[in-house]
Amino acid sequence: MRLGINLGYWGAGMDADNLAVAQEADRLGYDVCWAAEAYGSDAPTVLAWVAAQTERIDVGSAILQIPARQPAMTAMTAATLDSLTKGRFRLGLGVSGPQVSEGWYGVKFDKPLARTREYVEIVRKAMSRERLSYEGAHWTLPLPGGPGKPIKLTVHPEREHIPLYIAAIGPKNLEQTGEIADGALLIFPAAEHLEATALTHIRAGREKAGLTMDGFDVCPTVPLALGEDVTALADMFRPYTALYVGGMGSRKQNFYNQLAQRMGYEKEAAEIQDKYLGGDKTGAAAAVPHSLIDSTTLLGPVERIADGMRAYAEAGVTTLTLAPAGFTLDERIAALRAGTEAMERAGLA
Numbered sequence: 081m082r083l084g085i086n087l088g089y090w091g092a093g094m095d096a097d098n099l100a101v102a103q104e105a106d107r108l109g110y111d112v113c114w115a116a117e118a119y120g121s122d123a124p125t126v127l128a129w130v131a132a133q134t135e136r137i138d139v140g141s142a143i144l145q146i147p148a149r150q151p152a153m154t155a156m157t158a159a160t161l162d163s164l165t166k167g168r169f170r171l172g173l174g175v176s177g178p179q180v181s182e183g184w185y186g187v188k189f190d191k192p193l194a195r196t197r198e199y200v201e202i203v204r205k206a207m208s209r210e211r212l213s214y215e216g217a218h219w220t221l222p223l224p225g226g227p228g229k230p231i232k233l234t235v236h237p238e239r240e241h242i243p244l245y246i247a248a249i250g251p252k253n254l255e256q257t258g259e260i261a262d263g264a265l266l267i268f269p270a271a272e273h274l275e276a277t278a279l280t281h282i283r284a285g286r287e288k289a290g291l292t293m294d295g296f297d298v299c300p301t302v303p304l305a306l307g308e309d310v311t312a313l314a315d316m317f318r319p320y321t322a323l324y325v326g327g328m329g330s331r332k333q334n335f336y337n338q339l340a341q342r343m344g345y346e347k348e349a350a351e352i353q354d355k356y357l358g359g360d361k362t363g364a365a366a367a368v369p370h371s372l373i374d375s376t377t378l379l380g381p382v383e384r385i386a387d388g389m390r391a392y393a394e395a396g397v398t399t400l401t402l403a404p405a406g407f408t409l410d411e412r413i414a415a416l417r418a419g420t421e422a423m424e425r426a427g428l429a
Contacts, residue, residue: 081392083402085101085403086402087113090121110137112401114301115140127169132164141170143173143245143265145174147187160235163235167238171245173246173247200260201260207237209232211230249335254282255281255285269376274300274396299397299398301401303377303402304403305415306382311370322367326356382421382422386421
C-alpha cells in the first residue's frame with residue numbers, strides 16, 4: 081500500500097502551509113499529492129504550482145469536474161501537466177453534484193453515468209493523439225454541418241497512458257469506474273465496509289471489461305489526526321461529516337447520505353440530514369455517531385493509526401490518501417510524519 085496526501089481546496093488562507101505540506105510529503109516519499117476543486121480554486125493551477133516546487137511526488141486532480149470543461153479541454157490540460165511534470169500527473173474526474181453542476185456551471189445534472197463514459201472515451205481518444213471524431217448521445221465531434229473538422233492534439237504527453245481515476249460513491253458508478261478507469265477515488269471509507277460498499281462493485285466492472293483488480297488503484301481519502309484523546313480528535317471532524325452527510329446535495333439526492341446508510345447508519349443519516357437542512361448545523365454535527373467518524377478516519381497515537389492502516393491494506397486499499405489535520409502547520413507536518421512512521425510500524429512501508 082502506498083501513501084498520498086490530499087490538500088483539499090486552495091485559497092482558504094493556508095496556501096503557504098499547503099505548499100509546505102506537499103513539499104514535506106515529497107521529502108518523506110509520499111506517492112501522490114491530490115488537489116480538489118468545487119466553485120473556488122481550480123485544480124490544474126494548484127497542481128502546476130505544487131509540481132513546480134516539488135521533485136518526485138505525483139500530482140493529481142481529485143477531481144476535475146466533468147461539467148466544468150469540454151472533454152477535449154480536459155485532454156489538453158492533462159497532456160500539458162503530464163509534459164510539464166515529466167510524467168508526474170494523474171487525471172481524476174468526477175461529475176460533481178447537482179447543486180454545483182446546475183447552479184455554478186449551468187449544466188443539467190442528468191444521466192451522469194452515460195456522460196462520464198462518453199467523457200472518458202473522448203479524453204482517452206484525444207490524448208492518444210489520433211484525429212478526434214466522436215458520435216455519442218452527449219457529444220458529437222466535429223459538429224455536423226459546420227466548418228469543424230477532425231483535428232488532433234499538438235502537445236505530446238510525457239506518457240502514452242496517463243492514469244485516469246474517477247470519483248465514485250454509488251454502486252453503479254463504482255461498477256462503471258472499474259470498467260473504464262485505472263483507479264477509483266473514494267471518500268468516507270470504512271475498512272470493515274469497503275468490500276460491500278465499493279470493492280464488490282468495482283470488481284464487477286473489471287470483470288465486465290475482462291480485467292482483474294491487478295493494477296487498479298483503490299484510492300480513498302482518509303483524514304488523519306495525531307493525539308492521545310481519540311474522542312476529542314473525532315469531534316474535530318463532526319462539522320465536516322455533517323456537511324457531507326447532511327448538506328451536500330438535496331434531500332433526495334445526497335450520495336454521501338446514501339453511503340452512510342449503506343454502512344448501517346440509516347436512522348442517524350436521516351437525523352443528520354433533517355437537522356442540517358433545517359438550519360441546525362450544530363445539532364447535525366452532534367448527531368454524527370462517533371463510530372462513523374472513527375471508522376472513516378485515522379485518529380490517535382501512532383500505534384493506533386498503524387492498526388487502522390493495516391486494516392485498510394487488508395481490505396484492499398492500494399493508495400491511502402491522507403488529509404493531515406491540525407490547527408497549525410507544525411501539527412499538520414507532525415501528522416504527515418506520523419503517517420510514514422505508522423506505515424513502518426504496520427509493516428507496510
